Amino acid sequence: MTAELGTATPGGYLLVLAILLPLAGIILSFTPGGRNAERAALCSTPFGFALACAIAFHVGQGGKPIVYAIGGLPPPLGIALRADGISAVMLIAAAAIVTAAAFYARTKFATPDGIRESRSALTFWILLQAIWAALIIIFVGGDLFNLYVALEILTFAAVPLVCIDGRAETLAAALRYLLFALFGSISYLLGVALFYGAHGTLDISLLAQRVQATPVVWTAAALMTAGLLAKTALFPVHLWLPPAHANAPAAASAVLSGLVVKGSFFLTLRLWFYVLPALPTDKIAAVLGWLGSAAVIMGSIVALRQARLKLLIAYSTVAQIGYLFLVFPLAAGAHAWSAIGWSAGLMQVLAHAFAKAAMFFSAGLLAEALGHDQIARLGGAARALPLTFLSIALGGLSLIGLPPSGGFSAKWLMLQASIASGQWLWSLPILAGSLLAAGYVYRILAPALSDGEVSLELRPKRSHEMIALALTAIAIALGFAPQTFFDFLEIGHPVAAGPP
């Protein structure tokens, strides 16, 4: 299994193209500048989506990960790019959401007539492509240090997006985000140093063969996990997320909440399920599960108390991130239920990404149309903006976990895994989180559907509403994912390869 992991496979060049495409877009945006930045982003994102689909097709057809050794040098000397089932799916999700965000942002970040170049527009289009490039490297990277660099590109692109309108409030939010992220990156880097010191390689599959349960490996894993948790905003290091995500422009919030936090979560999965599958990780998995449960409960309760719609959605992200960490106790080890837990975790990543992006898009349309996003003053808004509220309601459906939706599949599979594994305690936060989510979605919809008159400052564009609706449609459609989809997620997953 491992001998061929270092050598290139057919289709490997697609991974290089996938990384080069957004980077070429960034260079094209920088050099001619002005409106070309927008054009480059709008042209490259649909191409990237097609490329991600081609990668998924190759992975599915071969039934094994596709690999590319950069410069023809296989690890440990060189760096390998690998795309397995989960990378391919995440590549498609990232390309879809970034494309949607690019088309959604066209009016807000258009360069005004008569000006050759506007600062906020140029910055937005370059940073959007940089986030996308960093995510692609994170999804296909096979070397822990290379992944560190990708993680940093992701942070440096995400932080300025938060404060793109330059208000003092957003600058403070961005600075908080940056300081948390810097702690995360330096902690991760120290872990990388210890791994290299102990085993002389940072290639994920080579490291997986060499690691043993020694103190240095545990220390390195703990440092890297702590760093990644700070970047993923898991309770109790979530404090930076709500102000940052709620203050960013809607197109940026959708990408930050839907994708950027998933980047560091993806690396946490890579660390524990790909680098350290051979180690006894029950206790650590339980700790991550408890932190996740606390995040579900705390995030949902605080979301219930928010006065502003965007802050409510941001706190809901804190809660939904909590669910992701239940994958550690439910999918660790090589048990019969591990595959169910694994499918549940990935389904939650995808369902939340699409539903949350759609909700932030809708919240942005709402705030532009009404001139505020106070929940108490939404009375009658659903009658004025039916399509926008349809997206919020359907996205909310997936967040609560009502069938049929991706959120329902994820939570149902998590419940199945927790019962099958005898760890029924985990089903309590899953159910309580759904109940609380129903509460905060009701808080948005109830005033909006009640009687009342609202005056629209601006009618949202039909095309923007359709973008949000299309993303919720994907979140709902995930609920109908066939078994072949879950089999696809298992491609290249080391635990599943082990004895049951």
Add this chain to the structure above:
Amino acid sequence: MTPSVLAGLVGATLVGLGLYGLILHPHPLRKLLAFNLMGSGVFLVFGIVARRGAAAGFRFDPVPQAMVITGIVVAFAASALAVALILRLSEESSRVTLDPEAWTKPDSGDAK
């Protein structure tokens, strides 16, 4: 105590001191300096890790040194970004504080 062990301990101490400062100092600039102190500690640990190459017949393993250079570039870029944000914040408002309570006014619901 060999020089390697001493350098490793100094690196660990720097990381510890930096972490303490990063968590406890309220001012962003001090937090940033503490982050740089942590960074120095990590780079020192990388330096010690490079000693592993001595076993393979090299004087030093070049890979960790390449990583340190990348790490320094990243840490420098991060510091520059943070300083730029702090400067903009002090231009936009009289206070440079990270306290979220300072920014929540009772009627701050107007979305921008």
